[in-house]
Amino acid sequence: MVEERITTTDGHPQTTIIERRGGGGGVLIAIVLLIAVVVGGFYLFGRQGAENRKDAAITSAAKSVGGAADKVGDAVGGDGK
Numbered sequence: 452m453v454e455e456r457i458t459t460t461d462g463h464p465q466t467t468i469i470e471r472r473g474g475g476g477g478v479l480i481a482i483v484l485l486i487a488v489v490v491g492g493f494y495l496f497g498r499q500g501a502e503n504r505k506d507a508a509i510t511s512a513a514k515s516v517g518g519a520a521d522k523v524g525d526a527v528g529g530d531g532k
């Protein structure tokens with residue numbers, strides 16, 4: 452946006468042109484977007500770690516149940532006859 456002012460000094464007209472430039476709004480938007488991307492990355496990686504821990508817990512529980520079933524089968528079957 453350009454603003455033009457005409458002033459008179461000592462009987463002579465003088466023109467002053469004032470240019471207004473952006474006050475750094477683009478930089479502010481870039482910083483906000485960068486922060487959003489970083490927070491989103493931490494969130495996604497955190498969720499992935501939680502999923503991995505949950506899967507490991509389920510696998511461990513399944514192995515425990517399998518081991519218990521083997522013990523019950525051995526106790527019931529005795530010598531396998």
